[in-house]
Amino acid sequence: MDSENNHLNLEDIARLSGVSRSTVSRVINDHPNVSQRTRERVMQVIKKYNFQPNAVARALVTQRSRVIGILVPHIITEVFTEPFFAMLIQGITLKANQLDYGVTLGLTSHTDNTNTIHRLINDPLLDGFIVAEASISPEFLAQLHRENKRYVLVGRPPISDLPIHYVDVENEQGGYLMTQYLIQKGYCRIAFMPGRITLTSSIDRQAGYERAMAEAGLPPIITPAGNFTKEGGYLVAKQILSQKVEAIFCASDMMAIGAAEAIKEQGLSIPEDIAIAGFDDASIAANFQPPLTTVRQDVLTSGATAAEILIEHIIENSSDTVIQKILPVSLIVRESA
Template sequence: MTESSPPRRPTMEDVAEVAGVSRGTVSRVLNGGHYVSPDASAAVQRAIRKTGYVVNQHARSLVTQRSDSVAFILSDPQDRLFEDPNFNILLKGCTQALAERDITLLLTVAGTQEDRKRVGRWVTAGHVDGVLLVSEHAGSPLIGELRSRGLPIVAAGRPIGHEREISYVAADDRDGARQMVSHLRSRGYRTIGIITGPVDTPGGVDRLAGYHDVLGRSDKKLIVHGDYSQASGAAAMEELLRRVPDIDAVFVCSDLMALGALAALQRAGKRVPEDIAIGGFDDSKAAVSSTPQLTTIRQDFTRVSTEMVRLLLDSIGTDTRSAVILPTELVIRDST
């Protein structure tokens, strides 16, 4: 019946036998080739090729106490990050940066309380050497749990309330907002509103702060909160038109919300930018798919992801902590 059971996977012992050396020598060749004679090394290389040997990662991890893997943990109660176009860029960037270094990316979600417990146990089981944390909201309770396990963590975006404890990489939200609002003012717009992100996200608070930096304490009526979704952008725009009929510019804190705002303005019979200017944030695909194309703030998520990986790998072992703030840039198109 089971006459052709799959051939046993070759072990280091097999390689050693073929090469005519000891297991220890094979291991040394595999781990940098120090203290190995050229002859022995060559024999081992040959034997590895002949046997098709591949190291058993579990056996190695058991002794080295390292897994050569890192976790990419999505901590978002709504799972909304999966729909965020920026999330994709981040995930893609991290996956590739890690693959280049032969490090495995383990993806996991921790939305519910129960998930968080599972992830805590899982991380402790030795699966990973460090954690890349992406969370939509502030004060993710996961941070405390992970910290208590002593694992290196790097967050995407400023981890509100934990800036001192863990490393993070963020785009300069506040300065980006300043650039946009200054731009609107320099174009001659006078009544400048803002549609913010959720106030428990760094993008929500920091972009609003940048707006205030330029305009000072502006009229509260000019500030409406959205949740980064297109629908919320439309609703917020309608609210602004109701509150301030003569509004002539709006800084919308994400391109996706700006799309919603654009649609709402169209329905209200307003022309952009003749009647009202719209500035976005992200410089995503949405910014160039709309009519008119959006003036927006570029943040480079590919760069964020490579910096996150670099920071994490640096901190594994050394336990250093740092924050990297990447510049943002105004991109002028047709909506302002």
């Protein structure tokens, strides 16, 4: 294709098709008031010259760009090392593409990086966005609601008095199931390692742990937060091994793997000396030695569900119905506990 074809505009397509500029615009925007014969003639020219309408101009006309954003307010280095974010972004992108939407990614190193966040959410070429972590401040969520932004959270929001679309998993039930399993295995001194105390996922998993411990009449042992990282799990485990715990239940698989490395460094065996369990069932869990007992959440489905809710919200252009989906989790028993 000649390079000059890449610079065709609506007037050129209209001239080559023998129709008016407004007719070409109606064809591009799928307007019904165009005859099938005319529509086919214009589309033949568009395909022949590989014409791509200007995205900004099209968005101004249709009020839709068919592009959504993914906002990840997280430490950037961890986004590329945490299996959770890779799977979530994949799930969002696959579903968006299936529904004929494109995706753009916005990363911020801190949740209070307001310049980056505001630039993404106010981008005129985005029809809406998904916040890939429910760590946004309540004040910021309230602002999004006041400005009538189209967005979906991944994770239960920290406030419940606003009509917020979100997708989450049964975090509390997952924490309960794992702790109950460890108790049934005969462990009594079971420690729980939170992820981040500001995240509702960690809060809910801890609540499930505490409920199971209370039902069994056992005292809870809450460690410092491991920040959902392998390094965090390693450092916290080193601090608590002197407390003679029998099992450590971590709020994520990456923390569990870090904790397991600290246990092995002390010459202790898993699970003979200390049992270890995680949450997520990340791809690394089954291949770790010993294979990790964990709670499985389907992160791909969480991402796909978030994209589906957002795009449905965009198409219907209505805020009357609030969609809040809680996806199931399941216990995965392997050799570490």
